[in-house]
Amino acid sequence: MRASNIVQDLIKQDKLTTNRPLTFRPGQIISGKVLKLFPNQIAEVQVGSQKVIAQLEVGLSVNDRHFFQVQSIDGQVQLKVLESPGLNGKQPSVENLLKQLNLPVTKENISLLQFFLREQLPITKETIHMAAEWLKSSDSFQEGLEGIRLLLTKQLPFTKDVFHSLTTVLKNEPMSLLLENLLTKFKGENPTESSNKLTALLTEMTMTEKEKMSNVALMKLVKDWLSSTDQQKSKSAFHFLQNTGFISSHANEESMVQQALQKWSKAAMVQTKNSSGLNIIPELVENNRTGSREGLILTLTKLQTILKNDVNGSLESKALSEIQKILSDIRGSNIAPPLSGRDMTTIAKAIFQVLAQESDRMEIPARTAEWKQVLPILNQSEQSLSKLANMLFMNQESLSKNQSNDEHILIEQMKNDIKIAGMQWGNSQAVKDQIKHLIQSIGLSYEHELLNVLKNPEGDAVNKAETLKPLLMQLLSEESSPAIKDAAEKLLFKITGFQVLSQEVGPLQQYIFQVPLSLWEMKSDLTMQWSGRKTENGKIDPNFCRVLFYLNLSQLKETIVDLQVQNRVMNLSIFNERADIRMLAAPFIAQLKENLTKINYQLLSIVFEKPKDEKVNTLKAAISARSAMSHVNGVDFRI
Template sequence: METGALQGLFNQKTTQQVKTAEFRPGQIINGKILKLYPDQVAEVQVGNQKMIAKLETPLSANERYWFQVQPGEGKVHLKVIGSGSEDKVQPGSMAKILGEFAMQPTKENLELVRFFIKEQLPVNRELLKQAAEWLSMADSRSAGQDAIKLILTRGFPVTKAAFDALYTTTKEQSLVQLMDKLEKTLDTAWNSAASTSLKQLLNEMLPSSKIMNSEATVNNLAAIWLKRKGQESQVALELLKQFGAITSKSTESNLLQQMLVRLQSLSAIGDEFPEGLNFAKNIITLIGNGDNSTARQMISNLIPEKTFLANELAESLKLLFYRTSGKEAEAKQGLQAFKQLISMVSDGESLSVLMGEKDTWRQAGVDLLKVAGQPQSGNFTGLHTQLLSEAAAKAEQPAPLQDTGTALLTDTRIKQFLSALGLSYEQQLSEVLKDGEIGKAQVSETLKSLVLRLLNENPPPAVKEAAEMVLNKLTGFQLLSQEAGPIQQLVVQIPFMLGGKTNELTMQWSGKKTEDGKIDADFCRVLFYLKLKHLDDVIVDMQVQNRIMSVQIFNENPTLRKMAEEMTPVLKLKLAEIDYHLSSVHFHVPGQSQTGRNQRSLADFYGQKDYSGVDIKI
């Protein structure tokens, strides 16, 4: 994925420095003769390394040459195949290099040799021929070269499978785009057990504006029922029943009673429940325990300008606990007070949580959107159509940035998405096969396991192609997420909704593990890459040392610093709440201080893995 935002991201070389211990027969290197000794022995500098080498022909001191490493014991044996500097190779030398490998000096082969020479990558005849064959079948030679570089610099298997995985990973299409493409081909071309399960999983993993709008539409209709009075409230409730969001036979009192029981039964409200329900549950609990004064004060904090209403509401809520037979009016008054309380702390989403019917709620929203804006028909009155159109129109408005971000990129959602990918599929499969006993844990259904099952069913060509691309992308992430020495690395792309559109966040986490094998959150480094509609490419480089965090942000927009100033105190406060200290936030416009590196690829973003102690160099 070529992007100007990655240019000069780090002021360090991305090419691997050649070391004496890495020299292998067949490798082509560029070196400078420093000193000459008898018997054609010379001191040669290659990159930042100096070594004593045996030369096959006499050479001149202080000159640069192209060498090919030869087989031999003891000193490194070098064969001269051309002269010139690292960044300039004479055409005759290039042809001679190809001649050493018995390859024709075609345009593509010459370009390939230049690539190996520029990156100082180890190469021999078999590797060069393999690389030429792989690149001939690649749509993007630059992405193919990035994949080859990753294979050789990261020590991955030199196989077609590894190349395909890394090539797909570094290409333009993101994991989210490939998943979306696969979902569409499954909808139109194929139906099997694996495809059905896969469609369901993709639907759960991929956020979409259609799903988001459908949920928002039914939430808005629920808010009308909760917050408004008279006919509008009753018509909104009728629409919720008609489209299946709630049971059609439930009266309003029965519905409120069910919501109250559900709220009271929640012993611990987790991340997926709106914060307002915690507040309402505490008030109900206090009143149930007879602590009316504290409950009254909490309600007063919601409506400080109307203390008398808070007192009335608290008194009415007491009727929820002191009902007796024959007191239907008091019971209804208590439930209406409960409805008023929920309306004060919720915008409608609480109803689906309290009813515990998330799938039903979502489907109701889909059905609501289908008829929203259509002419009146059936039992719809003018008010039905008006409220339905109002709920749908409000759903189509982009959510505020802070609401969208916090709702869709929580740690819980990220963990769920990573777990569903199946990046540890092979490890799980190995453990299951090793146990080999009935009743042992089975491999969970993940994106990778289901894609593999689908491919085993010999699907149509379009489905097969889309599935293989997703599989290669996942395998590429697995390769890039392996341990490098003491450092554990994780590379992945995560979807989220922003402004009503699906975006993806590319994240690379690097750090040590603790003694119990968990991520060390005190010392780590995380890179975030986003491509946004107005800001274009954004890189966030976050470094954590002993829970002290520094952040660097790279973007072409020079005004981004000013735009973000008002958010920095909020960031510092939120980090302090989870015991992190923000030391600095710096903004950079890429390319201002460097020339000659106008573009960088995600291969550079993925590929850097140097480290020193706990200070990770990515």
Template sequence: MNVSGLKGTVAQLIAHLGIKPEPAATKLAEYLLTNRLPITKETFRSALQWLKAADAAVVGLPVIKTMFIQQLPFVKGVFDALFTQSKGEPFHKLLSGFRQQLQDGGAVTGTASKLKEVLDSLHVAKQNQLQQIGLQKLVTTWLNSDSTPEMKSGAFSLLQKTGFVPKGMTESVFLESLVDGAEVRSGIPENSAIDKLHQGLQLLSEAKGGAFAHVEEIEMAINRILNSHDHEKAKLPIDIHSMQRKNISAEKLTPLAFHLLQNAFAEAIATKAVGGKIEVNDLIGYLNMDTEQVAESKGKEAELLFKSLNEPPEAQYARINEKLVLSHVLAADFQSIDFTNGPSVAHQLKEMTKVLGLQLEHALINLPGDDMADFPNDLETLKPLLLKLLNEQIPAAIKEMAEQILNRITAQQILSQENGPIQNLLLTLPLNLGSTQTDLTLQWSGRKTKEGKIDPDYCRVLFYLELGRLEETVIDMQVQNRIIKVTVINGRGASP
């Protein structure tokens, strides 16, 4: 069909459908006719309305084509999901931006808090995460009763290296300085982990001045505080009140100070785990009241963790016990996928699909009868939490970004479907490669076996990655009768 003939046909079609002859309608009609896509009055009106609202025909028209070709439900929800997917904004940036908005934008609901935890588990905003909790992890590793002596010494050494503890100050001197400074503190929140720590350190300060007779007496008083009994009643039990008091050496008091710190941090972490008030940062502030120094230490700790990710093990940036601690923190809280280990990669990908909530509908459909025992876990994932958040009173900017992320997840589900004997799968995940953040998009297409399972002998897998130096890179893996052909494609050309 020539151009003039096409324009005439378009005009006739629009008139026949009773549509106002406007540029958007003309463009849609031309696209549908050129691509030989089915046209009805209802689908045309719907498509035109969606394209106008999206205000991006270049992206929107191919989405309409995809919906027809893949025989997807011709509804706005499907269009919105695929349109958001097609815009191509990096998924990890969407998630990182959303995490920051939840923190700064005033969404303080329980759902928002759970969403932040889920996003953290996906390792989004990694640099920000390292800044936020890297120092916490050093302090808790130093105080953790399960840490080995080597780990404890490494953690304390790193606290010195970041400036959180003054350079050259030994552990015992640092603990003694906390005891000596306890009396001048004020404004401590009552009945908190930090309050118990403060009361205990005050007792130790009084003990240095001769308020107690024996270390055992102090231990009894501290135990009463830790068990939430009143401090004043705890200080001098009646049965030993008349005993002769004496000054008790700092050498005997510092282990008690360490015990108090261990209890305080254990309680704060437990409180955080059950969704209560987060006190860990408050406790860090108690250990070092210089807020500028604490902020600087957080930055230095993040740098050390990044260096640990990127430098070879033999590099001389830290002592052996310090490297142990850095590796432990990264393994526990910022675990990266080991791409040299196939089963490990498979496990990590499966876990991430669960965290995204891609299996929510599957879990709902396959829920056995009234058995809801495991279902709450499926509701604590990204997609159901986003659905819940959108029903709450939240700022418009947060709502808009939540809808974008929800559409991206839904698009993955829509495009992962069966088409006759062929199984398609699309999966986009945020990925951390060292200190670099990117997306991993995995596109799988393959036939199914007679049992309905994916046939690993005949399939095609495409990996899309945006890399720092190689930029956009595609790995095309084709499997035919178990013979694998791998092609790496990027702007610099392709190589088999």
């Protein structure tokens, strides 16, 4: 079906509308035909399919075609003839007009000017010069022309950045591929603060659902091993990590804890969060490395205070008593720094307990984000991850009988965690929250949220800056390799392109976006268009609206869903190549109607269509033409 071009068809809808009224600006160049002459050099001139009464600078003949330049629009349009009429009243030479505009007569420039004339776009010397320059750096001349048309017809800022944003959207490169491309470019480069943040965010966005679930489970194992106040649970988690291959069966737990402490120490130095646990780790590692007795005493005293002031009382008293004993031995010179591996392990686990308590106050996925610092010490081979994933989705009876009861309990706890963190397709509220989270993480609503932060300085401004768009802007302001800059620019232009196409026109809104979506072991892109009237609170009216939805699925392949709502009555059209799509959907239609009734919607009809290859373009044109909002140029969707 080649539905991957759906984005292009959505943003070209204005081509299907009736001709817009002509608007003139001083300096604008138009092509026109003289229809009638009146006294005082007044004439009726046809421009495209419309007619205008204008004051001419010189007398002309009826039926002659000319290039005119608008001199003034005060009171009456005044036109200046730029070119003598062509032979037999035909269009004057485009080549001569290019010379008057001081542009070289090249094949590309001729095509550009002819495109402006054919599309009835407003021609000025400045716009033609800028457009010709931009097309030189465009990967595709035709996509470049379409980008220029969109700039002018949608009345967007006529700037190079907006042009590149539109042409990036028109290329139809999936967002997921652009994300993966930038992530790949970071490998082997010297890391910076912004590249580290981007790497973490891009990794999360490009993971499959299976990888995400395995990652959440792995984080729980690491957390149980390093921070559990239950020593038996900590040992079980460590042995589980060994049995699944993440830690060597010959590894010493004390040495692994030391490695984890070192990783946390490096991460804590670049963290901006005011975390008591994070602040202590670099002090502990540095003071122990240098053998600073006074430094160790100070650090352990701080840790002792944190443990004593544990407001929840959840930290084990044994950890506090062990820290107090080590501190007392250092003060009494019974032990001298650097501390033994056993003592450092005891101290490290107490600190990790503090970190675990702090992260428990956060929401998923934030509560697992910091624990990812420990991942590099693990052997994250494909075999280990696959083994863990298989265990998570086996029945309890299918699990190996060689596993202990504690390990069975760990697996059940991990299963519960991934249910909460995963995409819950059966829960509409959860799906909405996940998509909203993706939109915010990408930064498609960044400017709107930033404006709210400026209005409310007490808001969480830091989190708003940790989204993809501002991080890309920060990266591009730094010194980076050309490959990284190119990949980052393409991704930033892609995001901005969808933003500039989503505008607000009067009471009407139209919002187009694309986000990466993981479907178990498959990666895809979700593309949606929302159209409707704007309510008083700035949202799209749910009573009268239209939603176009596109997704490429592993079994159903490319699928377009067209949902139209009139007074809360729904008509649903589903476009798919499969001949059995109606039969596959039949068992779910009754449940769909029932669930829609619960939220006060009535499903009037469902139509399934299987387009033929030769009718692909007709199909897409029909989808666009059927839009009640096809004459609207764009919207600002309030997230």
